[in-house]
Amino acid sequence: MGQQAGAEGVWRRVHPDNLVLLETTTGTVAIELALDAAPQHVAQFRKAVRSGVFEGEFFYRVIEGHVAQAGLEFEQRLAGWPDLPLEAERTVAADGFVPLGNADLFAATAGHRDGFAAGRDGEQEWLLNCPGALGLARSAAPDTGSIEFFIPLGPRRYLDRNYTIFGRVIDGMDNVNRLKRVDPEAAENYPDLFEKDEAASNAAFAARAARLAGNEILSVSLAIDLPVATRPDYEVMATPSAEWETLKTSKRDYSEIDAFVHTPPMVLDMCSLPVPARRVTPQTGD
Template sequence: MFELALAAADDTPRPVAEIMASAPDTAWREADPEDILVIETPNGPITVLLSSVLAKNHVRQVRTLAREGFYDGLSFYRVIEGFVAQGGDFTEEKEHGGAISLPAEFEEELPEGAEFTVLDVVDGYAPDVGFIEGIPAGRDPEEGTAWLAHCTGAFAFARDVEKDTASTEFYITLQPQRYLDRNLTVVGKVIDGIGVAQAAPRGYVFDGEEARPEIFPDRLTISGFTIAADMPEGEGPRWQVMDDRSETFAELVAARKARPSDFFYFRPGHVDLCQMPVPVRKVD
């Protein structure tokens, strides 16, 4: 566990823009290309940072399906305003060699050596909230378990009513949906292109139990689903994630709580988990 060393209450933090502009290179870590997923669509790419700590079986399945080309040519077939954009094969007819129904990874013990950075706020959905390598997460210290949280842009596996039924279908949350925490397996978060998912045409191909794609003909298609490590050398995107254990991130949290800008007359002194995204930056 790592506790953020925030500024004292009587200290006025610098504005966010100033903190970001002066952030040292040591405050950033480069994401492993194996953990970067690029979903290509006609409206632009959606880039996902996959978890390197939790939900390892689900993450492995994402990589397997990506490398099989399973998602190529499929679509976001269930897009609900203010909720999720769900994609995959609604026909359940497309062949896949490596996908199985997975045991749920709703919450797990943190692997040895993994760090949970605690955000010192009161949260209604978890005893502790914070970050695991830049991804928002919850934790129950009494049970010794942790899980990734459904903030905006959570990338997760859909399932049937039975818990161990996630296989190929995924969704992206368009807004925070924290009540889903510990009920479905989150495997990462969107770090770029969330607007593409949020702007996807709304609709659903199912009419009751029957699949009728003609009732949702303008759905957003998936033209590619690629792990960055599999792209030709020099063509894969490189991303850096701010170290959530760094002094720079602690100062950002203090600034988000204090809102030191002259624009603010009421300063809440509070920030919730989903309003405190860990910064990322693309490396050219």
Template structure:
């Protein structure tokens, strides 16, 4: 598998991408609220509840990681990993690769375990192509990896110039599928990015993001310890399937809302008096999507 068989330092950076310049001047900084104020004062309708049928709970020795899946941009991968979770494919496997500030990768390192419901290899979904442009909430800033970047239904995304090709970006906490050299060879080996890895965009299928528990992924063992299991996965479950034992529920900011657009501006030009230089710039991985736990 790519990410397992050889280092991703061999991956080629995306080249020749055009960029969209910031077309507006810096807003009146006195009118932009701080990120914390925007989030804390947001009305109830700005918060959207996440469908628990599209949330995975990954039980690790360090704690539970909750992942929101994205069926809009990668329906095949979402369907497949839910089948794998429901058949208990990951139970007793482990997060067998941890590279500091890069990825934590889990699944079946031996490649010998055979799924009964899901598939070991499915068609790659590196991007979604649509007849009409998908409307995103744009960053409106230069990006070295894509013509346009922004947000779509609670996920950080990028697009080509006409907006008819859309994909999720590799920001911190991205949930994606490892693969071998063949585009359609991924299916069971997931990874979580521990820091932005934008050069992987469109090279693997990204199909979710960590909602809660990123610290548990960050605290996994880096190398095996003698006499101790190496980052065992107790289980992976679809959250809606275990409601009787886990009533967790989450809401996320509506990324098409005016409040979120203001949050982007607040990240571009920090309103605090401490900031001497306010560059009127940010990037898609520097604007975290606010998330709240309901239960």
């Protein structure tokens, strides 16, 4: 399933198989999945989306400057979703990787591949924990994640290569940022949550829902599963492209700003300039 180029090759179309539409109480969030970087994670996430398991759930851990995390929250609820091996990095040739153009604090070389922020060291490559990345939450062991996901609210580069990144927000990050800040609750704080007494369990889940009100996931869908006539369509600026290089230069060179007393150094922080994406008129023929 190859990506399709937009006008004059400047824009790359997001295939609807890799486009997730996450509807929250704060608005719509569009996510592109990184199939090549983390195929097992993408496959399981697609399965989870199609199962409807996320609908009516919450972003239950939203820490200012850190991450917004969502899913079923408690291990007791994750039975049936197999743990995944860590896919935080892979061995891949440099062809198609576009270096940022200046040094990075965390990677030997930082840049982009198909619009995804990435780092490289030799033949190893990994996606970065920049704001808007889609990562898999897990316990301490590297192969303990299944479907709980997180979105960094700020640069969390120390997580690079330690947690699998398998997508990124391409539209609606403002809606993620508007989520209510909330700390997760330990299961023992809801003593009746998993009791056999159905009434007590329902009351405990109702209390949880009240605490997390405002962070609800209303629906999640893959664009490929929506009717073509109503399916949103997105394009991402092609990397590499002359337009991307021009944009990077414009954000690196402030020498023409008369108001600056001290001209900033001509460097670009890896997470400060996400590759632009845009919603376009839907195409047909998928």
